[in-house]
Structure formats: C-alpha cells, structure tokens
Amino acid sequence: MAAEKGEKGAAAKEVAGERMVTLESSDGEEFHMSEAAAQLSTLLRHVIEGGGIDNGIPLPKVAARTLEKVIMYCEKHAKAAAKSDSDPSAAAGSSSDNTAAASEDLEKWDRKLVNGLSQDALFDLIVAADYLVIDGLLDATCRKVADMMKGKTPDEIRKIFNILNDFTKEEEEEMRREYAWAFDD
Amino acid sequence: MGAGASDLAGMELGKVARAGLGELPDLCAAEVLLHLDAPDICRLARLNLAFRGAAAADFVWEAKLPKNYSYLLGFVAGAEEGERSDMGKKDIYARLAKPVPFDDGKREFWLEKSTGSISMALSSKALVITGIDDRRYWVQMPTTESRFHSVAFLQQIWWFEVVGEVDFCFPAGTYSLYFRLHLGKSSTRFGRRICSSERIHGWDRKPVRFQFSTSDGQHALSQCYLDEPGSWILYHVGDFVASNSEQPIKLKFSLAQIDCTHTKGGLCVDSVLIYPKGFEPERVIRAQK
Numbered sequence: 265m266a267a268e269k270g271e272k273g274a275a276a277k278e279v280a281g282e283r284m285v286t287l288e289s290s291d292g293e294e295f296h297m298s299e300a301a302a303q304l305s306t307l308l309r310h311v312i313e314g315g316g317i318d319n320g321i322p323l324p325k326v327a328a329r330t331l332e333k334v335i336m337y338c339e340k341h342a343k344a345a346a347k348s349d350s351d352p353s354a355a356a357g358s359s360s361d362n363t364a365a366a367s368e369d370l371e372k373w374d375r376k377l378v379n380g381l382s383q384d385a386l387f388d389l390i391v392a393a394d395y396l397v398i399d400g401l402l403d404a405t406c407r408k409v410a411d412m413m414k415g416k417t418p419d420e421i422r423k424i425f426n427i428l429n430d431f432t433k434e435e436e437e438e439m440r441r442e443y444a445w446a447f448d449d
Numbered sequence: 450m451g452a453g454a455s456d457l458a459g460m461e462l463g464k465v466a467r468a469g470l471g472e473l474p475d476l477c478a479a480e481v482l483l484h485l486d487a488p489d490i491c492r493l494a495r496l497n498l499a500f501r502g503a504a505a506a507d508f509v510w511e512a513k514l515p516k517n518y519s520y521l522l523g524f525v526a527g528a529e530e531g532e533r534s535d536m537g538k539k540d541i542y543a544r545l546a547k548p549v550p551f552d553d554g555k556r557e558f559w560l561e562k563s564t565g566s567i568s569m570a571l572s573s574k575a576l577v578i579t580g581i582d583d584r585r586y587w588v589q590m591p592t593t594e595s596r597f598h599s600v601a602f603l604q605q606i607w608w609f610e611v612v613g614e615v616d617f618c619f620p621a622g623t624y625s626l627y628f629r630l631h632l633g634k635s636s637t638r639f640g641r642r643i644c645s646s647e648r649i650h651g652w653d654r655k656p657v658r659f660q661f662s663t664s665d666g667q668h669a670l671s672q673c674y675l676d677e678p679g680s681w682i683l684y685h686v687g688d689f690v691a692s693n694s695e696q697p698i699k700l701k702f703s704l705a706q707i708d709c710t711h712t713k714g715g716l717c718v719d720s721v722l723i724y725p726k727g728f729e730p731e732r733v734i735r736a737q738k
Contacts, residue, residue: 383469386470387469387470387472387473390473390480391473391474394476394477394480402480403480406477406480406481406484407484409470410481410482410483410484410485413485413489413493415489416492417492418492418493418496421493421496422496422497425471426470427469427471427496427497428471428497429496429497430497430498431495431498439494439495439501440495442494443491443492443494443495445491446487446488446491446492446543446546446562447488447491
C-alpha cells in the first residue's frame with residue numbers, strides 16, 4: 265500500500281487502496297474525494313494530471329455545502345461506472361436489461377438529489393457544476409430548473425425565482441415581435 | 450455537452466455572495482433552455498437579458514432542428530446559398546415552422562413548433578384522381594376549410610380512385626399518412642356552417658380500400674366504410690418509419706372504390722397528410738386490415 269507519490273501529483277494520497285484528493289471550499293473546509301470521482305470534473309482532472317497541489321486543491325468559488333453535494337454526485341456516479349465496468353455480463357452484451365435498470369436508478373438518484381435543494385442551493389450547484397465542468401451534474405441541475413419553468417409565463421417565473429426584469433419597455437416590445445412566430449397559430 | 454467556464458471569453462461567473470437564478474451565466478441559462486421546447490424558449494427570451502442572450506444561442510436551436518435542416522431549407526424559395534449559411538439557427542427554425550410550399554404550391558411541409566418534427570400536406574392537385582378533368586364527375590371547390598383553399602368535390606362516379614406519391618428525406622422517426630375527406634358539401638350562411646348531404650351516395654354499399662407502400666418495403670392495406678357526413682375526417686392509411694434523415698424515401702398510396710356496379714358521390718377530397726405518429730389534430734378513423 266505504498267503511496268505512489270510523484271506519479272500523479274502529491275494531492276493524491278491512498279486510503280484503503282483508493283487514491284484520494286483533498287479539496288478546500290471557499291469557506292476553508294477540507295473535503296476528501298476519491299480520484300475516480302474527481303475524474304468526473306474536467307477541471308479537477310486537468311489539475312491532478314498537471315501535478316496537483318501538495319496541501320489540497322483550493323476552490324474559492326465553491327462553498328462547503330455545495331462542494332458536499334458535488335462530491336456526493338461524483339462519488340455516486342464513479343461507483344456506478346466502476347460497477348458496470350466490472351460486470352462480466354455487461355461485456356458479453358447480454359445484460360442490457362440490467363444496465364437499463366441501473367441507469368434508470370441512477371437517474372432517479374439524480375432527480376432526488378436536485379429535488380431536495382432550495383432555489384439558492386440549486387443555483388450554487390449549477391454554477392459549481394459549470395465551473396468544475398461536470399457535464400452530468402450540470403445537465404441534471406439545469407433539467408430541474410427547466411422543469412420548474414415549463415409552461416409558465418415570464419411574469420410567473422420572475423415571481424417564483426425572484427428575477428429582475430431588466431428590459432426597457434421598448435426592448436420588451438421588440439422581444440414580443442421577434443418571437444411572435446412561435447405563438448401565432 | 451461541455452459548457453465550461455473556459456468556453457466564454459470574459460464571462461464572469463455568478464458572484465459567490467448571494468446571487469439567484471436571475472444571475473445565471475448565459476451559458477448555464479442556455480443549458481436550461483436545451484431542456485425546453487421552442488415555445489418555452491421563446492417565452493423565456495423575454496425573462497431577462499441573460500435569457501435573451503441564451504435564447505439566441507445557435508447551439509440551443511441546433512439541438513431542436515431536424516438533422517437534415519439544410520436539405521429542408523433548400524426548399525425555401527428565395528433563400529440563396531449564401532443567405533442560408535448566414536442564417537442563425539433560431540431563424541432557420543422560425544422559417545421552417547412556417548409552411549414551406551413546393552411542387553408549384555401543390556404541396557407543403559412545416560416544422561411542428563413544439564416538437565420540431567416535420568409534417569407534410571399534399572393538396573388534391575398533387576394527387577392523381579381518375580376523371581378529375583371531367584366536370585360530370587369532379588369539380589374543384591374553393592373553400593376556407595382547406596389549407597390549400599380548394600378541394601376536389603366528387604359529384605358521382607363509378608371508378609373512384611385517388612393515387613399519390615411522395616419522394617422526400619423525412620427526418621428519422623415514425624409517421625402516419627392520412628387522407629383528409631369530408632362527406633357532403635359545406636358552406637357558410639349567415640355566419641353559420643351548413644352542411645348539405647345532397648349527392649352523398651354509394652359509400653354504404655362497399656368499403657373503400659386504402660393501399661400504401663414505401664421504397665424500403667413497408668406497406669399497409671386496409672378498407673373501411675366512409676362515414677360521418679359533415680365532418681372532416683383523417684382516414685388513416687398506414688404508418689412508416691424513416692430510418693435515416695439523409696436518405697430519401699419514396700411513398701406510394703391510394704384510395705379506391707372501383708366496384709362498377711354502383712356509383713358513389715358527395716365526397717370532398719382535400720388532401721393527404723403526413724404527421725408524426727401520434728399527432729392527431731382532427732378526428733381520425735382507422736380502417737380495418
């Protein structure tokens with residue numbers, strides 16, 4: 265179990281056979297996440313490959329409670345990927361039912377994660393997923409926002425999300441005309 | 450779909466100090482729009498400046514357009530090659546959402562706004578109707594109830610046969626083909642729709658036969674009795690699968706009642722419609738196999 269230091273950056277330590285990385289949130293909290301999970305973030309993957317940082321990777325744009333959710337997401341998806349990789353029947357191509365069920369379960373898990381968030385937490389998670397470049401998480405969080413906006417008028421949405429209307433009256437009129445084609449029937 | 454912060458030159462992320470969904474960076478707003486249909490995207494363009502920017506993004510509309518939109522755009526009259534390559538994807542979507550006439554205006558197709566799938570209509574003038582030129586049998590009737598403003602009205606005939614053909618690259622998907630028919634003549638008097646059943650005869654003697662086949666071996670055959678005078682009915686002919694947006698598929702279809710022991714008449718033939726399977730904007734009747 266000798267630590268393979270210097271190979272992929274000193275931020276990678278080993279814990280129970282799994283290489284770990286240390287992350288530091290904007291509010292100074294330290295988090296650990298498996299390297300496999302960190303690979304889901306293109307940003308972190310580049311940092312690790314580039315030699316990493318001795319005492320952990322600072323993330324000044326991500327607060328602790330958001331980083332916690334990010335790590336939950338990445339660990340869950342990394343485990344799921346490892347499971348389907350090691351499934352012998354998956355290689356044989358005969359368990360398409362199993363893989364379909366497994367991916368359905370994963371989707372359900374994603375929905376549960378985003379459904380449990382307040383608006384503020386959801387917003388923070390979107391920004392974090394965008395910053396860390398975690399495609400799946402960005403997709404799941406944006407999908408949630410889309411569901412909340414579906415079929416609603418701009419006024420209704422502004423009320424729900426407390427969004428400021430930063431158009432002038434003329435701009436609003438121009439928008440109405442520009443997009444009239446979508447509604448005339 | 451990598452919407453990384455590095456993709457946007459000079460874009461500032463939402464400040465960590467309390468910001469709400471109104472401060473979503475343009476690219477994240479665009480990610481949200483990817484999961485909405487065209488009418489919702491157009492509504493959200495009016496939300497705030499960030500969403501207006503996102504709603505104009507090419508990649509948002511490219512995801513909504515059918516794969517073969519360049520081919521479809523080729524039918525748009527007046528759009529020169531150079532102009533077409535300048536069009537933003539949103540403008541392409543908007544243009545295709547309006548009916549695109551071709552074949553001298555006898556046919557047209559359009560994008561269904563909410564789903565982005567293609568529908569097509571062939572007027573009676575695009576169909577080969579036995580005896581159409583003989584005014585004893587058939588008469589062209591102007592009407593507001595047809596998207597082509599004119600239908601073929603059958604007064605009476607022994608040999609009733611309507612045949613059509615389509616050669617087109619349909620975006621991959623499943624489609625249903627219908628004949629749009631109406632028993633009886635309708636007119637408006639004092640603002641009210643009146644239906645005249647004079648001339649309706651012969652349809653209860655024998656059923657009409659629908660036939661349908663494609664260049665790649667799909668086919669259907671069915672028959673049914675025409676009914677429900679006074680209403681426009683979509684008579685279902687068959688379904689077909691377009692497996693490849695790049696490949697043209699040839700459709701042949703017909704409607705016939707050629708039993709010459711009796712005449713039939715009093716029927717309006719408006720058009721043939723091809724809709725994405727499951728889209729039924731009017732009353733549908735499915736024939737028996």
